[in-house]
Amino acid sequence: MRTVEFQNNALRLIDQTVLPGELRVIECRTPGEVRDAIRTMKVRGAPAIGAAAAYGMALAAQALAAGALPDALATLRAAGDDLKSARPTAVNLAWAVDRMLRAADATAGQANGVDALAGALLAEADAIAEEDVATNRQIGAYGNTLIPRGASILTHCNTGSLATVEYGTALGVIRAAHGDRKEIHVFVDETRPFLQGARLTAWELDREGIPQTLISDNMAGHFMRRGAVDLAIVGADRITANGDVANKIGTYTLAVLCKEHGLPFYVAAPTSTVDLALANGDDITIEERSSDEVTQIAGMRIAPAGVRAAHPAFDVTPHRLVTAIITEQGVLRPPFEPALQAAVAAAEAARQTSASGNEETRVRA
Numbered sequence: 001m002r003t004v005e006f007q008n009n010a011l012r013l014i015d016q017t018v019l020p021g022e023l024r025v026i027e028c029r030t031p032g033e034v035r036d037a038i039r040t041m042k043v044r045g046a047p048a049i050g051a052a053a054a055y056g057m058a059l060a061a062q063a064l065a066a067g068a069l070p071d072a073l074a075t076l077r078a079a080g081d082d083l084k085s086a087r088p089t090a091v092n093l094a095w096a097v098d099r100m101l102r103a104a105d106a107t108a109g110q111a112n113g114v115d116a117l118a119g120a121l122l123a124e125a126d127a128i129a130e131e132d133v134a135t136n137r138q139i140g141a142y143g144n145t146l147i148p149r150g151a152s153i154l155t156h157c158n159t160g161s162l163a164t165v166e167y168g169t170a171l172g173v174i175r176a177a178h179g180d181r182k183e184i185h186v187f188v189d190e191t192r193p194f195l196q197g198a199r200l201t202a203w204e205l206d207r208e209g210i211p212q213t214l215i216s217d218n219m220a221g222h223f224m225r226r227g228a229v230d231l232a233i234v235g236a237d238r239i240t241a242n243g244d245v246a247n248k249i250g251t252y253t254l255a256v257l258c259k260e261h262g263l264p265f266y267v268a269a270p271t272s273t274v275d276l277a278l279a280n281g282d283d284i285t286i287e288e289r290s291s292d293e294v295t296q297i298a299g300m301r302i303a304p305a306g307v308r309a310a311h312p313a314f315d316v317t318p319h320r321l322v323t324a325i326i327t328e329q330g331v332l333r334p335p336f337e338p339a340l341q342a343a344v345a346a347a348e349a350a351r352q353t354s355a356s357g358n359e360e361t362r363v364r365a
């Protein structure tokens, strides 16, 4: 099944906090439940939380009481602010909510009632989810061109089906290379402290039969120095206008290691992860999560009681350490600023064309 799916007026999510022990599906029936699922990381990964938030907005629209449209729009804006507050770093969350609000404004502008609003918002959330799947496959195809036959690839965190609606970004590239029978091997960083690599990426690769070796994060340098790694590929939570990349804590260290060892460091992400409003990575809000996630593993305390622990959930990799950014619009090389601007513009144009095509089909029908 998909990680994020809407069925029978409910958002169905794979609960990523109990994997790999259990494959459990949870249902959210209110925007508040969606916000909580994002906050507690039952659903996680930038594109997946974007799609989940879009369905959260669709649920908010379904709950609107018949009445004045300005009130309905104000209710939706409040629901959007609440969803956005769940996690601050991945821009896909705000991107999806803002896109849903634009769809609401456009529908309300045609003097439609709340039923039409609910229908339009569910259609927009479905479009976001479908686009994510198509986008990931495109990223996989472009990224595959960069993967040599027999490559040993290091990846961090989880960027697969679980982090998206389906298929994955960096893991989508790995999936595409494996599908192309390139006989690749993957080093999976366990990704302390929440262990998205050990719990989720290892689970996904295992299901796909992709050869892997799980390592703790501090082993990456050792294997690079031995010549066991050919390249690193990671996802992103936010890419600023100059190409700086916020991603799971530990990514920056990997990029520095790649530089030291002369290895390519690739970032795979959809254009919905690009935030042209921020000039550089210093402006990105880094989520601080509970120190319990550092002092405990799977609920068991591993540090002395009361010890102070820091937990920035993300770090920023400066653009100069990034070899290329793989998007659904192609492989972008430095200088990233103009390349990112062009990619975002092309993605927006493609969306407009597809939306007007759908509109035309509806009119003809």
Ligand code: MRU
Pocket: 044, 045, 046, 047, 090, 156, 157, 158, 159, 160, 163, 164, 168, 169, 170, 196, 234, 235, 236, 237, 247, 248, 249, 313
């Ligand atoms: O805290 P998480 O697990 O949501 O962090 C996820 C990551 O950092 C991923 O690398 C990123 O969202 C890209 S997912 C395709």
